[in-house]
Every structure is written in structure tokens, then in C-alpha cells.
Amino acid sequence: MFFVDSHCHLKFSRFVDAFNAEVGFENKYGVEAIVKRAINANVRCMLNIGTELTDMSYLQEFAETYETVFHTVGVHALEAAKHYELYSLDEISKIIRDNYSHPKVVGIGEIGLDYHYEKESRKQQDTLFNLQLDLAKECGLPVSIHSREAIDDTISVLKNHPDINGVIHCFSGEKHFAEQALDLGFFISISGVITYKKATELQDTLKYIPRDRLLIETDSPFLAPVPFRGKINEPSFVVYVAQKIAELLGIPVEDVAKFSSKNFFNLFSGKTFPIYK
Numbered sequence: 001m002f003f004v005d006s007h008c009h010l011k012f013s014r015f016v017d018a019f020n021a022e023v024g025f026e027n028k029y030g031v032e033a034i035v036k037r038a039i040n041a042n043v044r045c046m047l048n049i050g051t052e053l054t055d056m057s058y059l060q061e062f063a064e065t066y067e068t069v070f071h072t073v074g075v076h077a078l079e080a081a082k083h084y085e086l087y088s089l090d091e092i093s094k095i096i097r098d099n100y101s102h103p104k105v106v107g108i109g110e111i112g113l114d115y116h117y118e119k120e121s122r123k124q125q126d127t128l129f130n131l132q133l134d135l136a137k138e139c140g141l142p143v144s145i146h147s148r149e150a151i152d153d154t155i156s157v158l159k160n161h162p163d164i165n166g167v168i169h170c171f172s173g174e175k176h177f178a179e180q181a182l183d184l185g186f187f188i189s190i191s192g193v194i195t196y197k198k199a200t201e202l203q204d205t206l207k208y209i210p211r212d213r214l215l216i217e218t219d220s221p222f223l224a225p226v227p228f229r230g231k232i233n234e235p236s237f238v239v240y241v242a243q244k245i246a247e248l249l250g251i252p253v254e255d256v257a258k259f260s261s262k263n264f265f266n267l268f269s270g271k272t273f274p275i276y277k
């Protein structure tokens with residue numbers, strides 16, 4: 001039995017302005033320390049998620065350094081406007097193409113739509129979302145989907161790409177969203193939000209998600225689960241996500257670890273995972 005964190009961001013220093021950085025932050029939250037704590041918690045695989053094209057070098061470096069770390073490549077919805085200023089669509093396509101063949105790249109993402117912060121960039125988001133779905137089909141890799149306040153448009157775009165498989169990351173709990181995503185063949189990933197007292201919709205919808213379509217994640221360094229809510233999140237905390245799911249479903253946490261790990265490797269089956277034995 002072991003755990004998989006199906007969605008995390010391991011370069012915590014990128015987000016240091018969001019935290020009240022403590023003395024020794026780099027030592028405590030450097031990737032080496034983070035990975036070591038994850039391994040000690042029996043988290044044997046971490047998927048380090050790309051959000052912008054400048055991520056490529058450090059994502060590759062981390063994956064090549066740590067056996068348990070894999071990664072994706074992609075442009076996040078909230079980075080769409082910036083990328084439109086810096087690159088042409090052909091340049092974006094070329095950079096992703098040049099990187100998705102790396103042996104530890106297992107998916108395209110995270111990609112999608114976010115109308116909470118970036119309403120004015122909806123057209124740019126939509127264009128990049130469709131472009132990256134086309135690239136995912138071209139390279140035969142699954143996608144990690146970000147959708148915030150954009151359920152209908154997200155589903156509409158995905159319906160236009162029926163050959164694409166992937167995961168709805170950090171699922172927020174809307175049952176109708178889960179039903180439509182599942183109908184399209186997608187997996188659903190649950191984060192530490194499941195442990196929050198007010199996350200009753202998510203806790204209820206969880207019971208309707210087939211166990212062979214369920215993943216777990218941290219979305220580190222944000223959304224730390226109880227009992228660490230409000231603190232810096234990290235992959236080792238995915239164990240608490242699994243424990244809460246086990247409690248809600250009335251099953252042993254070992255079962256959650258087994259089926260969520262199996263589901264992860266089934267979804268990202270285009271590449272070989274030496275640590276999955």
C-alpha cells in the first residue's frame with residue numbers, strides 16, 4: 001500500500017509572497033525536504049504540474065533528480081493573458097511539442113478555464129484550452145483540467161474533444177459537473193477541501209463517484225487539509241485526504257490508497273512508472 005499525490009506544485013519558492021515566510025523557509029520547503037517527507041509518509045509518486053512555459057526547466061530538473069516525481073506540461077488558464085503577450089500560438093505549440101516527449105512527462109496540464117479572476121481573458125483562455133487539447137490528442141497524453149466558475153463552458157469544450165481523457169483536478173463538489181465529466185470518461189480528483197467542515201456538497205457528491213474513477217491530490221502548496229488548514233500544504237498531507245475519504249465511504253484507508261493509486265497509473269498509462277511495482 002502506498003499513496004499518490006496526483007496534483008502538486010513542488011517549487012514552493014514561486015509562491016513565497018503568498019505565505020508569511022518563516023526563517024529557514026528554503027530549507028524546510030525546498031524540494032528535497034518536501035520529497036523526503038512525502039516518501040516517509042509512504043507517498044511514492046508525485047505529479048508536479050506545469051502552469052506556464054517557463055516551468056519547463058525546473059519541472060524537468062526535479063523529475064530527473066527524484067525517482068518518485070513525474071510532471072506535466074501546459075499553460076494554466078490564469079496565465080493565458082501573459083502568454084498571449086509573450087508568445088504566438090505557434091510558439092506555444094512548439095514549446096509544448098518540444099517538451100512532451102520527455103520520459104517523465106505523463107500529461108498535459110493544468111489547462112482549462114477560470115472565470116473567477118480572469119473574466120476579461122475568456123477568449124484567450126478558450127483558445128489556449130482548445131489548442132492544448134489538440135496537442136494532448138496529438139501526443140496521446142491525458143490532461144489535467146482546471147475549472148473555476150466555468151463548468152458549462154468547460155464541459156462544452158471537452159465535448160468537442162471526445163478522444164481526450166484526463167482528470168478534473170481539485171473537484172469542488174458540484175454533482176452535475178461530476179456526472180457530465182464522468183460521462184465523458186474523465187476521472188475526478190479530490191483535494192484537502194474534502195476535510196473542511198463546510199464542504200458538505202463535495203462530501204455528499206463523493207459517494208456518487210465510482211471508485212475506479214477517483215484520484216487524490218494536495219494541490220500543494222495551497223488547500224492544506226485539516227488539521228493543517230491555513231498552513232502550507234505539501235504532498236505528505238495527501239494521506240489526510242485519503243483518511244477523510246475512507247471515513248466518508250466507511251472503508252479502510254488502505255482501500256482508498258490502493259484504488260486511487262491504481263486509478264492514477266491507469267489514467268497515466270502512456271508512460272512507465274518504475275516505482276509502481
